[in-house]
Amino acid sequence: MAYRLPPLPYAYDALEPYIDAQTMHLHHDKHHQAYIDNLNAALKDYPQFDNLTIEELLRHIDDVPERIRTVVRNQGGGHANHQLFWKILRRNDGARPTGDLAAAIEDNFGSFEQFQATFEETGLKHFGSGWVFLVVDPASGKLQVFSRPNQDSVLLEHKAALLANDIWEHAYYLKYQNRRADYLRAWWNIVDWDVVARRLEGIRAGKSQL
Numbered sequence: 039m040a041y042r043l044p045p046l047p048y049a050y051d052a053l054e055p056y057i058d059a060q061t062m063h064l065h066h067d068k069h070h071q072a073y074i075d076n077l078n079a080a081l082k083d084y085p086q087f088d089n090l091t092i093e094e095l096l097r098h099i100d101d102v103p104e105r106i107r108t109v110v111r112n113q114g115g116g117h118a119n120h121q122l123f124w125k126i127l128r129r130n131d132g133a134r135p136t137g138d139l140a141a142a143i144e145d146n147f148g149s150f151e152q153f154q155a156t157f158e159e160t161g162l163k164h165f166g167s168g169w170v171f172l173v174v175d176p177a178s179g180k181l182q183v184f185s186r187p188n189q190d191s192v193l194l195e196h197k198a199a200l201l202a203n204d205i206w207e208h209a210y211y212l213k214y215q216n217r218r219a220d221y222l223r224a225w226w227n228i229v230d231w232d233v234v235a236r237r238l239e240g241i242r243a244g245k246s247q248l
């Protein structure tokens with residue numbers, strides 16, 4: 039069964055003024071769709087992967103034939119990363135993490151502000167296209183911030199993402215042009231901390247997350 043583009047879970051202008059509606063149209067309808075189309079095309083002659091979720095496919099990337107492995111890693115990663123990205127966004131009116139999520143952030147980074155600074159700096163220093171992630175390390179249970187290039191998913195390294203910010207220029211260039219730092223700062227206004235908190239809860243309960 040071919041992968042399909044999930045509809046955006048809110049209106050295209052729901053993240054204004056932080057992300058503009060035109061960017062959302064292009065980003066969701068064109069860019070995300072293209073990753074899915076390219077992934078489906080690559081898998082067309084490999085029905086053995088038909089019933090895998092994108093998460094399962096990326097976690098088992100070593101089982102994908104070498105001939106299509108790089109395409110699956112890039113296009114499948116593009117699908118997984120964007121699917122996650124839409125889910126964790128919502129205008130938050132200045133809300134901050136609460137409860138266990140707030141405690142985990144403070145334990146791992148000292149304070150919410152220090153976590154934000156680390157996340158922004160990681161995004162700013164990343165050269166070229168890629169993503170910034172907040173993940174739970176499966177071995178230690180600790181939270182980690184790092185960037186990965188291109189469309190590499192943290193599923194490839196068997197980690198579970200709480201947050202992911204797209205730092206490809208297609209995510210911000212129409213509105214922010216070369217000002218990636220402004221985009222990274224503004225992005226805090228559209229993180230849905232309730233969703234992130236539920237993701238942490240699910241990961242700690244041993245449930246699979248995408």
Ligand SMILES: [Fe+2]
Pocket residue numbers: 065069120204206208209
């Ligand atoms: Fe993107």
